[in-house]
Amino acid sequence: MGDQAPRAAHPTDSRMSADAPLLAVRGLQKRFGAVRALAGVDLTVLHGQIHVLLGENGAGKSTLIKCLGGVHWPDGGSVALEGRPIAPASPRDAERIGISTVFQEINLIPHMSLAENISLGREPTGPLGRIRWHEVRRRAEVALARLGLRVGVGSDLSSCSIAIRQLVAIARALDVSAKLLILDEPTSSLDRGEVAQLMGVMRRLRADGLGIIFITHFLDQVYEIADRITILRDGALVGEYDPASLPRTRLVSLMIGREYSPPIATPTPTPTLTTAPTTATTTTPSSTNGETAETVAEPSIAVAHARNLGRRGSVEGINIQIDKGQTVGLAGLLGSGRSETARLFFGADRATEGSLEIDGTPVRLRSPRQAIRRRIAMTAEDRRSEGIIPNLSVRENILLALQVHRGLARPIPSAEASRLVHDFVRSLNIKTPSSEAPVSSLSGGNQQKALLARWLATDPHLLILDEPTRGIDVGAKAEIERLIGTLRERGMAVLLVGSDLEEVVRICRRVIVLRDRRQVAELHGGRCNEREIMAAIAEHTPSHIAVGSTPQPPLAGDSGGSR
Amino acid sequence: MSTRSGSSSASSLRRLALPMAALLLLLLFNFLFTPGFFAVEVRDGRLYGTLIDILNHGSKIGIVAIGMTLVIATGGVDLSVGAVAAIAGAAAAHLIVSGSSPPVAIASGLILGVLAGAWNGILVTMLRLQPIVATLILMVAGRGIAQLITNGLIITYDSPTLTFIGNGSLGGLPFPVMMLAVVLAITAILARRTAIGLFVECVGDNAAAARMSGVPDRAVKLLAYASCGLCAGLAGLIECSYIRAADANNAGMLLELDAILAVVLGGTALTGGRFSLIGSVLGAMLIQILTKTLYMQNVSADIAPAPKALVVLVVCLLHSPALRQRLANLVSRRAGA
Secondary structure, eight states: OTTOTTTTSSHHHHHHSSSOOSEEEEEEEEEETTEEEEEEEEEEEOTTOEEEEEOOTTSSHHHHHHHHTTSSOOSEEEEEETTEEOOOOSHHHHHHHTEEEEOSSOOOOTTSBHHHHHHTTSOOBOGGGOBOHHHHHHHHHHHHHHTTOOOOTTSBGGGSOHHHHHHHHHHHHHHSOOSEEEEESTTTTOOHHHHHHHHHHHHHHHHTTOEEEEEOSOHHHHHHHOSEEEEEETTEEEEEEOGGGOOHHHHHHHHHTOOOOOOOSSOOOOTTOOSOSSOTTOOSTTTOHHHHHHHSSSOOOOSEEEEEEEETTTEEEEEEEEOTTOEEEEEOOTTSSHHHHHHHHHTSSOOOEEEEEETTEEEOOOSHHHHHHTTEEEEOSOHHHHTOOTTSBHHHHHHHHHHHHHOTTOOOOHHHHHHHHHHHHHHTTOOOSOTTSBGGGSOHHHHHHHHHHHHHTTOOSEEEEESTTTTOOHHHHHHHHHHHHHHHHTTOEEEEEOSOHHHHHHHOSEEEEEETTEEEEEEEGGGOSHHHHHHHHHOSSOSSSOOOSSOOOHHHHTTOSOO | OTTOOHHHHHHHHHHHHHHHHHHHHHHHHHHHHSTTTTOEEEETTEEEEHHHHHHHHHHHHHHHHHHHHHHHHTTOOOTTHHHHHHHHHHHHHHHHHTTOOHHHHHHHHHHHHHHHHHHHHHHHHTSOOOHHHHHHHHHHHHHHHHHHHHTTSOEEOOOHHHHHHHHOEETTEEHHHHHHHHHHHHHHHHHHHSSHHHHHHHHHHOHHHHHHTTOOHHHHHHHHHHHHHHHHHHHHHHHHHHTTEEOTTTTTTTHHHHHHHHHHHTTOOTTOSOOOHHHHHHHHHHHHHHHHHHHHTTOOTTTTHHHHHHHHHHHHHHHOHHHHHHHHHHHHHHHHO
């Protein structure tokens, strides 16, 4: 971390001021088994400050706020609230001290009224423990009025929009005398109008002197509302920054952990690459032979061609063409709509806008099964919940998609099945005691390879890989990368979703960049490098594509306030 | 077993060991303490005896348990089988009495069973009701429907064909035993010689992953519930054949509990996934032997459920991986000391 100069430049002056800061976290540490989730993190929040906490997956944001909220107990370091050391033992304890957290998954009860939800677990009681319902309602009205929200406190929570529920959760958090409010990605499922409403509430609370820790992945929101920014990466503190003097590009490179230098007119081949299995980043036209097919006169039919593809409330404006033998990357920050886009190509989510052509025929994919019939395959991001069938054997897991492709009534003959499984176990180097072992007994990397085998057995034209190397060891990573290279040579089209930019540019010759759930750039040839991707991710008003820079709220229009 | 081989069938054998052992223990107990338990005699080319009775009545539970196995393997449960059995019996008896031919009456009973199962399946897959709630509806309503068919009366009939289903014999064995064998064979072939078994296990083990792999999860579930309905309908015909009458009030009473117990005893987890058809049939026989043993030990029918529950508890506990681990630890610590 030696190269991160701005670290701790600013917090010192706040500590020297007369009042102790609202929250002072120093050297916080937390381990989970062998994994070091937090390695000495500092965080300083002042009264009346909105402090944005940023970081990619696994940066330690969740662990940090859970330590503050009494969910986890830190292993080392100190936490002080208004100068007094604290050690919240439970979420309840944290609330009593003055730290309230609103988690991403709202912990409210859908079929109770707003008022009941706000007072749940701490209802004002009269003699004999009788709940004073009148007081419950009055408190709820006061709490919601503080947020500038005027709704009937007697209505069911389930009848309210997500935004209202979010606000109710905040109201519940503020019902106890909170000094510090922690909001964990409150905006991830809100539309623009709702986000604006939430921001208004945050400003109102800031004016009341409350400190707010705000976790979000939307950079526009960061710059709109943040007073200070703290960035974490891999469980360590990167630094605390003033948004006014932190350019977006710098912020992105700090989050991702790659040095960013502004793009220059004539890009040179990326020098930092190690021995890559493919020469993906060379810029000379001769070596990007995969791409030259596009410019050659012979018109080849695209394996997949999306025009303005989108799904309401999820992603919009996706334009991607993938030809035979091409590997296209999908890059963007967490929450930018990478996976959502990939899922539209597989029918895992249904597109509501735009069109998609597969092998030249327009299709409307309504289920993965239809996509499989079109020879599309996809390994999902979450291997455990949407990939493996845990208690079934490696053999059955590998054969599943092929069996689906052939249909219910045509079981794969035993001899053929054995040969297929044997071949895949060997060629992909799947380490398993036997093909009959339950797939859940394998390591993550080998599970992933078994899932790849599942799809390769169907001989797909388009293979979609959503973070195929997440959470697997280095050896397996390299093997999967090599495999993608082989598949490309065989003419398979691959769409790769990746959060590791270095890996993406190593594997792909063309990268689609997403930001805030829309496509903002398509980079190829010499521009397909980490610098350009980071610039596109950070860019405020994209120039490549006509996305209106003025906020045009097509989403907010149909929702208004409460649904 | 085209989709299974080697160690996989070994592990399914291991799962069968427990109900098998319990079965043998009960037989041993009866050998020692129940006089005449193993006596079998031949009359009119037909076997008679306690064991034959057990096979006969166990077959009814076994047939339902086979259908129930498929439903439970998808991660669901069917509480309505008893009521569906009552409907099928009532319909068949009603049709016979109103002059229909026996084949028509039998086919109607079975078709009603399939329709009832499909109804459950639609509630579960299309309306996304929880299986326990979805089938509870028919469990309650089904008996009312059966009462409607019989007009609240016990319908006695006189039809040699329908009577044969429960009381006839083939090759010396009671006809229900033959039917159980046929149902088991057909289901096993459909489950293991096509991809149905694989799909059922995938849906039960991880429905989201199965869907992402293109498994038609709704169709698979619908099929499982419809099959279960068919089995329940068949059991209903057997029951109404035993007593040569349709009794909408008592037919198939607590059949759902016996069937679910049989499945669990047979080593199929209630959480879904891997299933064993033979295990469920063994479980059904185990339950029937237990019931019979208690009767022959002069335990009154009112008290019998208590000791029955005790045996079930022991077998289920022994199926629990957590308990097995603890027992294994205990044994190894003893050995180490």
